[in-house]
Amino acid sequence: MTIIAKVEAVLIADDPATFVTREIDGVELCFGGMEGDRHFGLFAKADSRQPMYKRGTEIMNRRQLSIVSVEELQRIAERLGVEIIRPEWLGANILVSGVPHLTRLPMGIRMMLSSGGGLICEGENEPCAGPGKVIANHYGDRTLTQLFIKQAQKSRGIVAYIERPGELKPGDFMEIHH
């Protein structure tokens, strides 16, 4: 089955002080991800998401990019009772539309870019407190931090890595081979 996703926004976390991303006009994706982004690199240090490895151990970086969907962000916003959840607040690098249940896409599947590049889905990006705090700050409601962690389960999007480099810009399409 092939799903066609539309790229609504491309974003980067290039301020070392925060994981929050900002929209950009487009990017040349490289092996390792987005140059200048805080998750860029072929390798990464193991952290709390890889408890089977000693913290700080060098491992392959399977979490180069974070992808979220318009539909799922809207669903999270509804569950939290807020108007909007912005992809920036979640540190997302790509905002797509048109993918039913993006977060449920299985690990290992390929997402082809219009430019000929390719991404590999590495599965659900489990919600953590960071984005929850940003949301709580924005709406001035501290209860939203924990609520986000709970309500964003299975809706917070996926992580991916670059299999083949290529350009990516808003308006592009991604072919997801499921």
Place this chain on the structure above:
Amino acid sequence: MTIIAKVEAVLIADDPATFVTREIDGVELCFGGMEGDRHFGLFAKADSRQPMYKRGTEIMNRRQLSIVSVEELQRIAERLGVEIIRPEWLGANILVSGVPHLTRLPMGIRMMLSSGGGLICEGENEPCAGPGKVIANHYGDRTLTQLFIKQAQKSRGIVAYIERPGELKPGDFMEIHH
């Protein structure tokens, strides 16, 4: 669910003339796989297994290692009506036992080595003519080439890449987190 696999043999394809592997005492797995093996490398050239990319394009190497199981090789042998199928003939790098339906392990799951290293399963290694020809030559029966391609479906093992380097030797155990 955790499955414990036993490493029965470690093998390398270090003769440039053939994909057939030979048993070795053990290996220090690196990022990229087994140094000296024909599939070693963080990157690889796209071939017939990645038809979405132009042949020869540089892509991430998700097929660093090939893993087969004693039980599935025995099943293929029975289906072909031959005594034995050796892991060497399939170009396998690791022979394991104790994994029910190894070939059905989904992409993306982690296999932890006793040494602390880790592999990521990249799914079924689809049977092709190469190993079929080796088997046909060994048994002096040319019909076995095509028969292998058909009968080895879902039993020919998986491919994997190294997430974290580590030693691997016969007698080790691999913890498969399913």
